[in-house]
Amino acid sequence: MPGVVYFDPYGEEHRIDADEGQSVMETAVANGVPGIVGQCGGSLACASCHVYVHDEWLARTGEVSEMEDDMLDGAMAERRPQSRLSCQIRMSDDLDGLTVEVAPEQL
Amino acid sequence: MSAILVVGASHAGIHAAASLREGGYAGSITVVGAEDHLPYHRPPLSKDYLLGVTERDGFALRPEAFYASREIELRRGVRVEKVDATSGTATTDTGDTLAFDRLVLATGARVRRLDVPGGGLDDVVHMRDLDDADRLKALLPGVRRAVVVGGGFIGLESAAVLARNGVTVTVVEAGDRLLGRAVSPELSAWSADLHRHHGVEVRTGCAVSALEGETTVRQAVLTDGGRLDTDLVVVGIGVEPRLELADQLGLAVDGGIIVDAQARTSAAGIVAAGDATVQPHPLGDGTMVRLESVQNATDQAAAAAWSLLGKAPRTQPVVPWFWSDQYDAKLQMAGAPSSHDRAVLRGSPADGSFTHLLYRRGVLVGAESVNAPADFVAVRRALATGASPDPDRVSDTSVKLKTLL
Numbered sequence: 001m002p003g004v005v006y007f008d009p010y011g012e013e014h015r016i017d018a019d020e021g022q023s024v025m026e027t028a029v030a031n032g033v034p035g036i037v038g039q040c041g042g043s044l045a046c047a048s049c050h051v052y053v054h055d056e057w058l059a060r061t062g063e064v065s066e067m068e069d070d071m072l073d074g075a076m077a078e079r080r081p082q083s084r085l086s087c088q089i090r091m092s093d094d095l096d097g098l099t100v101e102v103a104p105e106q107l
Numbered sequence: 108m109s110a111i112l113v114v115g116a117s118h119a120g121i122h123a124a125a126s127l128r129e130g131g132y133a134g135s136i137t138v139v140g141a142e143d144h145l146p147y148h149r150p151p152l153s154k155d156y157l158l159g160v161t162e163r164d165g166f167a168l169r170p171e172a173f174y175a176s177r178e179i180e181l182r183r184g185v186r187v188e189k190v191d192a193t194s195g196t197a198t199t200d201t202g203d204t205l206a207f208d209r210l211v212l213a214t215g216a217r218v219r220r221l222d223v224p225g226g227g228l229d230d231v232v233h234m235r236d237l238d239d240a241d242r243l244k245a246l247l248p249g250v251r252r253a254v255v256v257g258g259g260f261i262g263l264e265s266a267a268v269l270a271r272n273g274v275t276v277t278v279v280e281a282g283d284r285l286l287g288r289a290v291s292p293e294l295s296a297w298s299a300d301l302h303r304h305h306g307v308e309v310r311t312g313c314a315v316s317a318l319e320g321e322t323t324v325r326q327a328v329l330t331d332g333g334r335l336d337t338d339l340v341v342v343g344i345g346v347e348p349r350l351e352l353a354d355q356l357g358l359a360v361d362g363g364i365i366v367d368a369q370a371r372t373s374a375a376g377i378v379a380a381g382d383a384t385v386q387p388h389p390l391g392d393g394t395m396v397r398l399e400s401v402q403n404a405t406d407q408a409a410a411a412a413w414s415l416l417g418k419a420p421r422t423q424p425v426v427p428w429f430w431s432d433q434y435d436a437k438l439q440m441a442g443a444p445s446s447h448d449r450a451v452l453r454g455s456p457a458d459g460s461f462t463h464l465l466y467r468r469g470v471l472v473g474a475e476s477v478n479a480p481a482d483f484v485a486v487r488r489a490l491a492t493g494a495s496p497d498p499d500r501v502s503d504t505s506v507k508l509k510t511l512l
Contacts, residue, residue, distance in 0.1 A: 030170045034129045047484045070481030073509045074488045
């Protein structure tokens with residue numbers, strides 16, 4: 001099972017084993033990581049699962065779609081080059097160890 | 108040891124329990140829910156679940172292991188029948204007594220029944236819970252014609268799924284337009300066209316006066332004298348908040364449990380969240396509203412948990428919003444749409460992607476979007492931060508909305 005490391009808005013670290021194919025948002029909600037809400041259930045409708053991907057992982061998390069890109073522009077917390085909506089990142093063994101910081105505010 | 112009892116195990120109740128742990132509460136948490144199922148996301152019931160796109164295990168609010176890992180005792184298939192704040196005890200329909208020193212009421216709402224002769228016939232489905240969706244799903248293969256009573260979101264989402272399954276559908280709405288409580292007349296008209304385009308007959312200003320059949324419904328009798336042959340009736344005519352426990356507790360109630368912006372009821376140590384509550388509109392002038400949405404349930408639940416723990420309220424503004432999926436259209440509504448005096452169109456209704464930005468006295472108060480989530484997010488952010496893009500410039504789609512904020 002690929003692992004994800006989350007740093008929540010309080011600075012706490014959460015190391016979690018994800019199921020292959022589960023999104024980074026779903027993994028966070030399933031394990032109660034603070035700060036990731038995922039109100040729309042992952043249907044790319046709400047921008048409440050904003051994370052900053054650590055640089056060394058950024059390339060491996062894949063392309064940002066135009067829709068996600070536009071939605072990140074509207075996210076509540078500052079948009080950075082590392083910004084992603086975590087519902088759009090699917091876990092795989094290739095991402096074992098993925099490290100993300102949860103954005104301090106969610107829309 | 109401190110004990111918090113959460114009554115209700117849907118979006119609000121479960122998010123309240125999770126938020127209590129997130130807030131550092133270490134005492135006991137018991138969540139009581141009347142349904143047997145692992146608590147689940149409600150929106151897919153009349154959308155992807157009914158359509159067969161999402162499977163049953165695909166939309167649990169949290170996996171079963173979550174509750175144990177957070178030491179949240181989840182009691183499923185149990186109903187709280189009596190509650191007494193003085194003694195701090197609640198009694199369930201299974202005869203158990205639960206002790207608490209603080210209480211979260213997330214009792215939700217029950218579906219409004221179609222109260223006409225024949226309303227109790229077989230194959231009349233009132234849509235609210237997973238069991239209702241399962242009943243409807245099981246009936247679908249044998250259905251050729253259906254009558255949907257109620258042109259609100261539940262009715263229209265159900266109609267869309269039925270139509271996609273090749274069913275001949277008639278939507279009967281008593282009001283003069285679809286979605287009358289929730290969207291602008293322009294979006295009502297667009298929605299009616301959308302459904303007609305998919306072969307659905309839309310009849311507004313008309314209600315069902317009786318249902319007929321021997322054991323199974325066969326005909327719907329309309330108030331305009333018309334009769335519709337049918338194999339199935341789906342009812343989506345709204346919900347009524349569950350207030351029995353609030354009444355027992357002597358809480359202030361007015362069409363819902365009255366709460367403030369921090370989800371506090373009129374009694375100390377008792378908070379309430381979700382469909383059962385009325386609150387001052389988060390963006391309004393103090394007008395009390397009952398909001399039925401996932402967003403409200405979760406935001407209010409988090410506020411409720413924070414109040415019980417004595418934490419300072421979150422400063423982040425709350426913007427009410429909700430969504431609906433019908434065919435390939437994603438409708439999203441935000442803010443206080445009913446209070447607007449001007450709607451500015453951005454995008455193209457003919458192409459199926461547009462937003463109405465809603466203004467009151469020149470200030471942005473809300474929006475409704477169809478297949479325009481990026482614009483919608485920009486508007487939500489504007490509403491949250493108090494920004495108001497110039498209404499005379501927002502219709503130019505060559506300029507990104509965010510640049511006008």
